[in-house]
Amino acid sequence: MESKSLDIRYACIHGFYWMICCAMIGYASVFLLDRGFGNTTIGIVLSISNILAVFGQPAIASYMDKTTKLSLRMLISIILVAIIVLSLILSFISGASIVMVVLTITVFTLMLVLQPFINSLTFAFEKNGIHINFGLARGIGSVAYAVMSLILGNVVAIFSPELLPYFYVGLSLCALLFVYTFYLPGGKDEIVHEEKQEEHDQLSMGQFIKKYKTFMFLLVATVFLFFDHSIINNFFIQVVNHINGNSADMGNAIFLAALLELPTMALFTKLQKKVGCRRMMIISAVFFSVKHVLTYFAVNMMMIYIAQVMQMLAYAVFIPASVYYVRQLVDAHDMNKGQALVTGAMTLASVFASLAGGVLLDALGVSKVLLIGAIISVIGTVFMFFSVEDVDQKEEIAEE
Known part of the structure; x- marks a missing residue:
């Protein structure tokens, strides 16, 4: 019963996080065009946000893998509070100004930084013997993204993009509420002190890269695949x-893609057992290109x-597959680094897409x-074929 309650709360965290993502990144161009910015400037804003997130994610992850002072739940809560405060300030600023640019970049960066840590929450709980259905929660996140896109598409068309910062605030408050209630039975936080105190087992980012060399090529494949994905989204x-x-058509298109992600993500665990994580990664790459x-x-x-x-066989497969792939490939005490690097590769793709996309569009x-x-x-699909390892076979050998 407690596990079901945690599943529901974790699904709600994903739901509201991806609603925030939809309101910010999904409607970034709509918001910034309304404030008087051009395509090139929009690309610069998005690329800087992603660059900061690329460096911020692994840096914070490295700290989180070592510290016993701060839990993932506490970290996520602090970032959400910062988003709420800055979004409120953003709602009072109008016109194309430097202040608008700086605030938008900061808010977007904080939101992007959150993703790998929300993903890692489920595995932190598994260390305590509690299984949480990541695929289902992530699928709920996609449905939430779909619903929010549909709502925003019509709200923006009927009213004004000026309402978007208020959505940032309201959705972040809802996410914060569920993060606050997401703790282990007995009210304990999810830190596993025994593992985090084994500092001699912790790898620096350079050591991590040397240890998992093939994984680095997979990250390159991810950047290539997500480049066009990010151009289209941004x-x-x-x-x-x-x-x-128009914006309503865009909302409908995003709604359709995101809604179709739910069945794939919800059934991912069963699909993985039958098909295998390696094949799932390759399938996702092929359908990205299609x-x-x-x-x-x-x-x-x-x-x-x-x-x-x-989308149901591209992004919907890649997201849970990549999370489970990292879980099976890297050691437990390097989990946050591994998850952050995959998210960082996707974010880096968005950097290139935002920077190059805006200029090339013009x-x-x-x-x-x-x-x-x-x-x-x-x-990128070709790269994926040659870089992904058969982690399912490794896991079977380990279990024997």
Whole structure:
């Protein structure tokens, strides 16, 4: 019964986190265009946010792997409070100003930094013998993203993008509430002191890279795959406008893709046992490229919707597969580093996509940018075939 309660609370944490992500990153272009910024500036804002997150995630993860002073729950709570305070300030600032840019970058960075630590919460609890269904929780997060996208698409179309910072605040407050109640039976926090005090087992980031060399190539494949994924997500309103769609059409497209993620993520554990983690990673890579190629060839919203359906075997497979892949590949005391590096690779892809995407959109137009992204995505799929290890076989040997 206690495990079910934790499952529900963990699903709610993911739900509200991905709603926040939708409101911030999913509607970043909509928000910043309304404030008077151009595509290039929007790309710079998103890229700086992602660059800061790329460095922030592993740095904080390295600290969290060693410290006994701060739990994941406490860390997440502190970051959410900071987002709430800064978003409130952001809601009172209008127009294209330096202050607006700095505040937006800071809020977006804090949100991006959160992701690997929310993912790691479930494994922190498993160290205490409590299994939490990550796939289901992440699937609920996708549905929440879908619902929020649908709501925001219509709210923005009817009212104004100026309402978005208020969504940042309200959603962060809801997330904070569930994080606050997410603790072990008996009211204990999730820190496992015995393991965290084994400092001689802790690897520096450089030592980690040397130990898991093949994993580094997988991170490169991830960057390539997520480059076009990030371009489409970050500049989706421009893609939709290119085929005569509007913000409501964009909301519907995001809703469709995110809604279809739930069944895949909810059933991931069963699928993994039958197919294996390595094959799941490869399947996701192939369908990422299929989705990106279809988006390039789209001439109307129906073709965009068909491309979005591919999400259920692309992103919906990759996210839980990558989390479980890291769990099976790296040692337990390096878990936070491993999860942070995968998230960091996705974030780094968003850096390149945001920086290059904004400039290329202004210089070349939507169609050529989507072609470049699709080609890079296919290269990433090829990389994935050669970089992912058979961790399922390793786990079987370890169990024997």
